[in-house]
Amino acid sequence: MELPEVEVMRRDLEKDVVSRKVTSAEVRPSKNAMRIIRRHGKRKDFTSRVEGRKFTKAERRGKYMLLHMDNGEVLVTHFGMSGQFVRGNKRQALQPHTHVVLTFQQGGDLRYVDPRTFGEMFVATPDELGKVKELQHIAIDPLDHVFTWQAFGAALAQRASKMKQLLMDQKFISGLGNIYSDEVLFAAGLRHDRMSDSLSSQEVRRLYRALQEVLQEAIRYRGTTLDDEAYVDLFGKPGEFASELKVYGRAGLPCRRCRTPIQMVKISGRGAYFCPQCQS
DNA sequence: GTTTAACCCTGCACGC
DNA sequence: TGCGTGCAGGGTTAAA
Numbered sequence: 001m002e003l004p005e006v007e008v009m010r011r012d013l014e015k016d017v018v019s020r021k022v023t024s025a026e027v028r029p030s031k032n033a034m035r036i037i038r039r040h041g042k043r044k045d046f047t048s049r050v051e052g053r054k055f056t057k058a059e060r061r062g063k064y065m066l067l068h069m070d071n072g073e074v075l076v077t078h079f080g081m082s083g084q085f086v087r088g089n090k091r092q093a094l095q096p097h098t099h100v101v102l103t104f105q106q107g108g109d110l111r112y113v114d115p116r117t118f119g120e121m122f123v124a125t126p127d128e129l130g131k132v133k134e135l136q137h138i139a140i141d142p143l144d145h146v147f148t149w150q151a152f153g154a155a156l157a158q159r160a161s162k163m164k165q166l167l168m169d170q171k172f173i174s175g176l177g178n179i180y181s182d183e184v185l186f187a188a189g190l191r192h193d194r195m196s197d198s199l200s201s202q203e204v205r206r207l208y209r210a211l212q213e214v215l216q217e218a219i220r221y222r223g224t225t226l227d228d229e230a231y232v233d234l235f236g237k238p239g240e241f242a243s244e245l246k247v248y249g250r251a252g253l254p255c256r257r258c259r260t261p262i263q264m265v266k267i268s269g270r271g272a273y274f275c276p277q278c279q280s
Numbered sequence: 281g282t283t284t285a286a287c288c289c290t291g292c293a294c295g296c
Numbered sequence: 297t298g299c300g301t302g303c304a305g306g307g308t309t310a311a312a
Contacts, residue, residue: 001306002306032289032290035288035289063306063307078306078307079306080288080289080305080306080307081289081290081304081305081306082289082290082291082305097290114289115289115290115291116288116289116290116291116304116305117288117289117290118288118289118305118306118307119306133308134307134308159281159282160281160282161281161282161283162282162283165282165283168306168307170306170307177305177306177307178304178305178306268283268284268285269284269285269286269303269304269305270304270305270306271304271305
C-alpha cells in the first residue's frame with residue numbers, strides 16, 4: 001500500500017470510524033497477530049490502551065496511518081505490503097489473517113487483516129510518538145502544499161543517487177513505493193537510473209508535476225488493485241487505477257505513448273518498469 | 281555517501 | 297493431481 005491507497009483509506013476512516021468508540025479490542029490468538037503488535041510485549045498492553053477510547057481524527061504521515069484517540073494517545077498503523085482495514089460486524093466471520101478486531105459501541109467493528117504480516121500496529125502517547133524513529137525521519141509529503149519544486153530541486157541536487165531508489169526513500173520523500181515510483185518517472189520522462197544531481201530545472205519541474213498528477217489521479221481512482229495483491233478500501237471495494245498504469249507490470253507490452261515494448265530490470269531485488277523510448 | 285543483500289511472511293505461478 | 301521451488305514486496309539493517 002502506497003500513498004494513494006493509504007490516503008483513500010484515511011478518507012474512509014475519517015468518514016466512518018472517526019467519532020466511534022471502541023468497547024472492546026481483541027488481538028487474535030495466532031502467533032502472527034503478535035508480530036503485528038510487535039512493539040507491545042503482551043496483547044493486553046495493546047488492547048487496554050484502545051478499549052474505551054473514541055477516535056477523534058485520522059491522519060496520514062507518509063505510508064503511516066495515525067488514528068488519534070480522545071485521551072491524546074494515537075493508534076499507529078503501517079500496512080506493509082498486504083495489510084488493510086476492513087469494516088465488519090459480529091455476524092460476519094473473520095477472514096483468514098485477521099489479527100486485530102476493534103468493536104464499536106455504535107455497532108460494527110474494524111478489522112486489521114494482513115496475510116504477509118509486514119505491517120504493524122501500536123499505541124503511543126504523543127511523547128512516545130516523537131521518539132519513533134520511522135516516523136521521525138519521514139520526509140516531506142509530495143502532496144503537502146509546502147512542498148515546492150524549488151526545494152525539491154535543491155534536495156535532488158544535494159544527492160548523487162539513482163532516481164528510482166531516491167523516490168522510494170521515505171527519508172527523502174514520503175509515500176512512494178515500487179508502483180508509483182515507476183509511474184511518476186514515466187510521467188516525467190525520466191529513466192530509473194538517472195542520477196538525481198543531473199536533472200535540469202526543466203526536468204525537476206516535470207518530475208514535480210508528475211508526482212502531483214500521478215498521485216492525485218491515483219487517489220481519484222481510489223488506488224491500485226492488482227490481481228495478485230488484493231488491495232481494497234475500507235468497505236471491500238477495489239481501486240480502479242490499475243487500468244491506468246502506464247508501465248508498472250507491463251513488461252513486453254507496447255508503451256501506451258509510443259508502442260515501444262516496456263522493459264523491466266531488476267534493481268536490488270525489485271522490478272523497475274520503464275519505456276526505453278519515452279524515458280531518458 | 282550510496283548500494284546491495286538479507287530478513288521478515290504468505291500466496292501464487294511454475295515445472296516436474 | 298500434487299508437491300517443491302522461487303519470487304514479490306516495504307522497510308530496516310548490516311555489510312560492501
